[in-house]
Amino acid sequence: MSDYDATYQLLCEKAKEASMLATIQELLEWDERTKMPPAGSAYRADQAAYLAGLIHQKQTAPVIGDWLEQLGESPLASDPHSDTGTVIRQLRRDYDKKTKLPQSLVEELTRTAVAGQQVWADARRDNDFTSFQPLLEKTVDLKRQEAAALGFDTTPYDPLLDDYEPGESTANVTRVLRDLRDALIPLVQAIAGSSQRPDVSIISRKYPIAAQKQFGAQVVAAIGFDLRAGRIDETDHPFMVGLGPGDVRLTTRYDEHDFCDGLFSTLHEAGHGIYDQGLPREYFGLPTGEDVSMAIHESQSRMWENQVGRSLSFWEHFYPQAQSAFADPLGDVDLRAFYGAINDVRPSLIRVDADEVTYNLHILIRFELEQALLEDRLQVADLPAAWNEKYQAFLGIEPTNDADGVLQDVHWSAGLFGYFPTYALGNLYSAQFFAQAARDLGDLDAQFCQGEFSLLREWLRKHIHAQGRRYTPAELAERVTGSPLSHQPLMDHLGQKYGELYAL
């Protein structure tokens, strides 16, 4: 073995060790959010903080910097997309970002985010923005300091966005999302003006939770989520977490009087889970075995939830099973009426309840506002008014209180700035990948009608999942689809589907 090879082995072992501690921490968090008894929370917080410190210590050990220095000049790094090149380049990126932040700032950010959860929850409960304002001002200030420590050319939003979308720029995202906004608003208005209205009361009939659980598990197994290497549990705010190769966990929630919330949450998380199960196991714990970015992850969840799970062809296959699982509420409902109801579009105030069409406008509002906050073009005190104004402009409605407005999301209180756009980018990537899959695989609808989902799944596995973190999100999209990120495929999908549904 050459010296380079030996150093590379040491580097990989160190990365896998940090990754192992991270999966352990994720088990603690999964347990906290799904199983832990209430009285366990104080000690669990101590355990999590202890592990976070241990992980940070492993990830920022100076010896890693030395090894990366040596390897950066070696033949192992010469092809940046080879196995070794990917590992060296991405660990370099991670190490640099982590070591650029002073320990004191990291601790202050963590403390503020932890305190923020309670302050935000109380403020939301009391519909009292002013009690949240000082904490948000502090958070914005700390995020600006973080951006300054990481360094940027044009806007402090860039290095924060880069945490979630490596290599992506605020300018590019702004351009793409502006195109999306300009195309979406007329579509939303056209739908609002349509005389076609689905009967949405179907969705709030009584769907027994035991049957919802069983049907959800049946559906995700059918699309290819491996339940021998995963499981599904209940929680308040659904999420997916990979705890190791062979252990990928979905969480969801059920409402006896909402067919959509449980099933589409489950499908959404299963989309994330299928990505995780498709990552190359042999590279687990290394960048070659990791996901690309938040938006690419979201593209997978949104594809299975929306492009697949809300399509007519998907339900041509599954609707008979649904009618047999839910004979009472669905026995007298025909497929077209059901399809219309699960695709109801209407402007609403709450992001997480929004439909496939209006959802992106909720994101655009947040993206524009958080950018303005960080660039000091908007003061925190003026945020509620700015929020309401944008809802009026984009969606034609306005919240009557801040609890249903600017206080509805946890993100800002947790210091997550630069995260929101990944939801919209995920939708764009999703449509762009799906359009390419349709070009490569022929008539996907005909496949779905037959309950055939494996061709799409294997296509995703080969072109996206198996690549690990070899490329940036933008590079990956261009490699897979031949085109840069664009709003067009999503608009084509929405225009066609909803044009037909609402007779536009």
Added chain:
Amino acid sequence: MSDYDATYQLLCEKAKEASMLATIQELLEWDERTKMPPAGSAYRADQAAYLAGLIHQKQTAPVIGDWLEQLGESPLASDPHSDTGTVIRQLRRDYDKKTKLPQSLVEELTRTAVAGQQVWADARRDNDFTSFQPLLEKTVDLKRQEAAALGFDTTPYDPLLDDYEPGESTANVTRVLRDLRDALIPLVQAIAGSSQRPDVSIISRKYPIAAQKQFGAQVVAAIGFDLRAGRIDETDHPFMVGLGPGDVRLTTRYDEHDFCDGLFSTLHEAGHGIYDQGLPREYFGLPTGEDVSMAIHESQSRMWENQVGRSLSFWEHFYPQAQSAFADPLGDVDLRAFYGAINDVRPSLIRVDADEVTYNLHILIRFELEQALLEDRLQVADLPAAWNEKYQAFLGIEPTNDADGVLQDVHWSAGLFGYFPTYALGNLYSAQFFAQAARDLGDLDAQFCQGEFSLLREWLRKHIHAQGRRYTPAELAERVTGSPLSHQPLMDHLGQKYGELYAL
């Protein structure tokens, strides 16, 4: 703060850090045995091994030896049962035991135990002792090496027993258990000769599992297991684990055609859980907040399972609830018939299925055999014959195959020598404590009839749980009951209860 105080603080922090890692490892194990998908097992084993190494490293850091050296001579250690004295003395004991074993032996023991699980499971499945024999020979040899490294005067069994029962001696256990055996065998024979026979078919009627779960949770909550600080899950081999102050987890299993297995497993584990929930939270992670020994732990589980849970007075309170939860199988069964059925005594081959009377004979057989193996008075090759001979002598029955005989328990394959007697000692302590509680608290049966369990529970909390690891098991029993460990209270209990049930 004096230098001693400062050193003591450092020592406590180090102990709490190791304990925090241990609780994290226990969460991994709980998850593995209750939730983890099958494909997750390989990585989980890696995580567990990694954490085990980390914990061992924290526990054996030479600086701990230095601190203990300093503190051993300090005023903080002068009263061995004070808070500080207990911590220093018990950490000294743990440190000495852990550092006496050479790392190579620890690793070999671990490797052999891990390999042993599979070899044993295969041998049991195939009813083939000879395929297990070489591994067991190796294990016995390694345990002798372990005993030698730990040091002993009379028998290598002493230091192994001491792992589970600190300060206990083989000679004393042998004496007490021989008294027990000599009193038990005639009782078992008398019961076998009785013409009274309960109708045990009641127990194997159909008990829907959902109702079993609900009833079990209701019963453990009523006796005082706090479900806000704990939970109950399903597993193959029930266990209890404390994951932190405020997080104590019971596990159990259900068989639709066995009322007793699920309920008494749940009660047994709840007894362990009530002990854990009664340990002083303010000392969590220190010896003053830890349990005394395996046998004292078992005394708590067996008391709630047997002395309380199989008593007539307990069911005078709960039987109406049981009849309403299980109207089909129990509607036509009167309390006395039910009470007889759950207290059926008959010699059997399998330890874990044994009743309250014969159970201890199963333990005695194992205790005598494992002692003989370690003292080289019995060769592994001769073990099956010796096993069968003892079953004939003690219980009057003999296994027709080794799978239901010498291969039935996992313990020896996992290197657990010295562990079996703690089950019998637990039964003895249980009866001895219970008799004392009855002297202190008056008519316990009258209390149970009224659903009043808090007096007993608080008595246990005060006299046993709250003491942490301040005393050895023997010291604690003598302090609480005024007498050394004896077989008499258990025999008094069994003689009276079964004399009445079987009209002896």
